Amino acid sequence: MSERSLPPPTLERLPVYVRVLDELARQGETTTSSSRVAELAGVAPAQVRKDLSRLGTYGTRGVGYDVVDLAAHVRRALHLSDAHRVVVVGAGHLGQAVARYGGLRARGFEVVALTDVDPEVVGTVVGGVRVRHEDELADVVRSTAATMAVLAVPSDAAQPSLDALAAAGVRSVLSFVPGQLVVPDGVALRIVDVAAELQILSFYAASPPRTAP
Amino acid sequence: MSERSLPPPTLERLPVYVRVLDELARQGETTTSSSRVAELAGVAPAQVRKDLSRLGTYGTRGVGYDVVDLAAHVRRALHLSDAHRVVVVGAGHLGQAVARYGGLRARGFEVVALTDVDPEVVGTVVGGVRVRHEDELADVVRSTAATMAVLAVPSDAAQPSLDALAAAGVRSVLSFVPGQLVVPDGVALRIVDVAAELQILSFYAASPPRTAP
Structure with missing residues (x-):
């Protein structure tokens, strides 16, 4: 195979x-x-x-x-020999935590850009990277040569942000936003839903001891 | 069944x-x-x-x-009719992001406590909760009646923190720390490894378009 x-x-x-x-x-x-x-x-x-x-x-x-x-x-x-440049869309608490997470660089990923729509946040520096406005996403992706993205925006912004990433040429997106998204052609999407993980664990919290899957 | x-x-x-x-x-x-x-x-x-x-x-x-x-x-x-009280161990960027994440409360989880070992962080207030020292974990779990925990500590602290949670009676743990842990008896553990998720997506970033699993 x-x-x-x-x-x-x-x-x-x-x-x-x-x-x-x-x-x-x-x-x-x-x-x-x-x-x-x-x-x-x-x-x-x-x-x-x-x-x-x-x-x-x-x-x-x-x-x-x-x-x-x-x-x-x-x-x-895994194509990890390629250097992977990551743009983080959404510079709230989670986006900032991802941008500052040393474990990414150690495992082959560099956060090269952050975007947000909040004028209070745009222009600030997070983890050594200046936050740009999401309206400039296409330019940000082009100028940084980012190939991957992390989506850390509010739920109602997830679909437009995902579409904008796809339009900008990003092929792989890791989303922290719960909910079903329409995945643009040619884009691979994985979702980490922290609340859903806790809901699964809730089953075990109230059941007799066992090992989680 | x-x-x-x-x-x-x-x-x-x-x-x-x-x-x-x-x-x-x-x-x-x-x-x-x-x-x-x-x-x-x-x-x-x-x-x-x-x-x-x-x-x-x-x-x-x-x-x-x-x-x-x-x-x-x-x-x-899923036993979600029970109110789930969550302690977050590790008040770094990720722990703070989890503690402030409104999506948890909306889906049945309340962060009732945060702990850390950094004297600069202990005593500060994050998301309305005062950070306690991890040495006081047993007391924190007892006084808040927490049944679940989120582990957001550095890799080398993960095993001792998990053991301390188990000793304090926490049954379900969601860990953001990569790496194999010895899971104490009676504890259910799920791991979210953000870098591993990006590594899986890396496969798709460099391959012809397809849908991620």
Whole structure:
């Protein structure tokens, strides 16, 4: 199966493998096994082997995988070798938190721009980046060469902002806004709904102890 | 199948149904169909019917579902009829953004406490709540009757903070900290890893247009 047609569940495990392999490399490990990766990733060993074979990587019998090579291979599959420049649309509390989050840069993403519509916020500097007006989004995307966006606007602004991002040529959008959006052609959208995550956990808060999915 | 053993994929769709049904109620709709809910939720109609039947709810043939009754039923299944009091551990940018996020209260969650270890932050007021020292977590949980927590601490503090929450009796934890944690017995943990979400989207940013999972 080519990388272009990775099944979504495999795709969603790849960032976990990258994190685990980087951690092993930091600890000075040079080779590793699918069982070890599986243990650290919280995934079944057979699943790890299947996922990695989908990327065309196979360990050497009796030796296992080269940690650095394997990390590089998984990164390539995720196109993380490309530098990803991110524009954050909405400079409220959440947008500002994302812009200031050091964990993004460490994992290959640079917030190159923030936009907002509030005149009190436009022109201020957040995480080293000056906030621009959302009306200038097309220019902001062009001048920064941003390819990805984080959407952190109020609910009623989400669809127009998403459409503006698509018109500006942004292909991948992570949205923190709950609710159904019409996804423009050619755009990949993922939604993180913090309240929905808490609602799912609410089920467990009131049930007998168990492990969350 | 009893509510206590809902399959995780069904469980994860229930907050979407709640949001859709609330929206229909706001629009003045009194009855609805599984097809309409499916359309608004972005889920197959047969899946909606299967999920709802797992909760023991069945529409009336030719009439459909009562919107308000069905919303209440799904809420009960998620134990959202209980008031959920949330403690946010870590009052950095992200913790503060969560504490100030109006969308939580609107969907049944009240942030009743924040903790941090930074003496500059302890004692300040965020979103109407005074930040307490994390050393006082047990007392904070007891005095506020918090049952859920949001973990927004640096990576190296995540495990001790999770253990402290468990010791204080918190049963459900939403963590924004990437990395594998040892989940204490009786605790349900869900992880939102913002950088991993962007890494998954990275695959699409560099691939031909398609729809993200």
